[in-house]
Amino acid sequence: MPDELIAPPGLKGIAVADTVLGDVRGQEGFFHYRQHDAAELARERTLEDVWTLQLNGALPPHAALIDPGVHRTLPDGVGDLVDSAADCMVNPMSTLRVGILAVADREGRGESLDRSEAELYDDALRLAAVVPTILARHHRRRLGHDPVAPDPSIGHAADFLRMATGTMPSSAAARAVEQYLVATVDHGFNASTFTGRVVASTGADMAGSLVAAVGALTGPLHGGAPSRCIEMIDEIETPERAAAWVAGALERGDKIMGFGHAVYRAEDPRGVVLRAAAETLAATLGDAGEDLVRRAAGIESEILAALAAWKPDQRIVTNVEFWAGVVLELAGLPRAMFTPTFSVSRSIGWSAHVIEQVGVGKIIRPSARYVGPEPVVSEPV
């Protein structure tokens, strides 16, 4: 079709939807959820407050506070299926997709196209609320442990840690993880959010949209892996060894995990919040915790200096993953659960985007440009 418009590769810089849910201002190193500075929310507010903001449109007390606690419990039969999935599959993100599909199917949550606004809201809240329960159950099952049932009386972040580790976390650990979760609820039109919205645009159900988004999040070019940053810190060990390590990595053409971002030119505000969260948590943990934070900070400085010397005309900044890995490590989460933890918060963001997209009521269906040889047209049969 010669009259087609050709989009730039990767649709970079093309606005494909309108949103009121938030925005990322890369040049300023600033992002917000519905007008509210997201870094400030991470410092000041609970995850439930921010969940309320995204789903109910305003922060408490201006909107009724969401209480996800009662929604964390899995319906009958789904726990058994999650266990079977965990027995069969190593990857918690696979079991997560099974669990989301099962909750939706068992509860008869229908296609979004046919759902009322109230029903769609219920779907959003319910399916994001079960994410920590499914992930923690998978993790414990793989270790041969019994599942820990949700406790509706405690916060979402604390209960996730409790269900995953089997122990009630310290309030400092729960709060640090909560700050991570608040800071990662949403972040512009990343690939997983976009995926969820494309699926939602077909009128498919909330579960199908979230499951598709989980798939995109597992992509190394998107969700990345906070665990790879902490492994890098392990490997470098001390700031003194960082310069040589970075030089070797750059020589081999390796990517330095935890640095650089597609959008941010100024500092990634999530990195700033999470560094402070790591310091606060480490102060409650004694020498081992403080040593990790000290080494991480030193290694960060050395890597930034090396990157600045390597590409003096570019500003390469610490991204969210570097300090996220330190926070989750200090909070006692196993490294296999780092990327899954990202989905605990981002599923809240995805579900709000699905609601917004269903409201548009139009399928997202771009074109492709056929660049092969001309088709062979034969005589009519």
Added chain:
Amino acid sequence: MPDELIAPPGLKGIAVADTVLGDVRGQEGFFHYRQHDAAELARERTLEDVWTLQLNGALPPHAALIDPGVHRTLPDGVGDLVDSAADCMVNPMSTLRVGILAVADREGRGESLDRSEAELYDDALRLAAVVPTILARHHRRRLGHDPVAPDPSIGHAADFLRMATGTMPSSAAARAVEQYLVATVDHGFNASTFTGRVVASTGADMAGSLVAAVGALTGPLHGGAPSRCIEMIDEIETPERAAAWVAGALERGDKIMGFGHAVYRAEDPRGVVLRAAAETLAATLGDAGEDLVRRAAGIESEILAALAAWKPDQRIVTNVEFWAGVVLELAGLPRAMFTPTFSVSRSIGWSAHVIEQVGVGKIIRPSARYVGPEPVVSEPV
């Protein structure tokens, strides 16, 4: 970001990727797979031939024939998980997603970003090949029947029917379904194919891309429901009742299933092929089969006439779903399996698109336009 480009709603008419896999020429009522008229392929070729074309780049004997038979068998443990999923969930498309994730996870099929070309090809073949096995097993389990193991010695279409119904199909039934499958392997840049490519662009694994695409296919605005057309034929019953039925539906503002298409202005070539397939199959089935085809043809004419009178300046044509429903009904497939059958063929198309997208090596990450109120910027803390 004021310097952003704003895309038309739904990205309509925007080419977001280059492809050599095929093209749809809506004005001409023509579509092709890698240069080859797809309707002709449906008339002349097997599904395995067309699978070879899409994955190996040419039709046999110019490329080595793909034999999916040996790949249809599920690995150890996955059959049990599929059974657990079928016990828990009504929707075959949910169990399908579970099964695809499980095959990939158990076999350690890694993230596409890290896969060699040969490994990615293996993933594409393997994961599309298990689709009929998973779907048929779900269906039989829901009915309380034991699964039927795949038979590598027969064709993919025949074996799907055999595994789903428990009986070896007639060659006429197998061939009619095969024509449906060939005609629906690919169709331009529909929403599910696009979804699969967005997920693939993150470097996620083949399974994650296919599972996301399945989700988009379940959307009523995309995959539609061939079963709804056959239900409409049931309801109208005879051509004599069609005009009044359509008038009533238009008055109520109901959508007429099986008519109209986003791209085709000339006849949908798939409809033409499938009508002929239905007639050929019906001729082997005696009175009941021939009666259904006769009624369907009469009802189709009446509906087309009514639609032409209703919108004289628009050309509304029969789409793929109308005759697809008749073919699948005549072949003895239960209606709950109509949309799942679509995924048997389309998964072949998706997997070829995933390979093509991975080759691009660039994440698809558009923007959104923030249209809410200006963010509240507070004093630095």
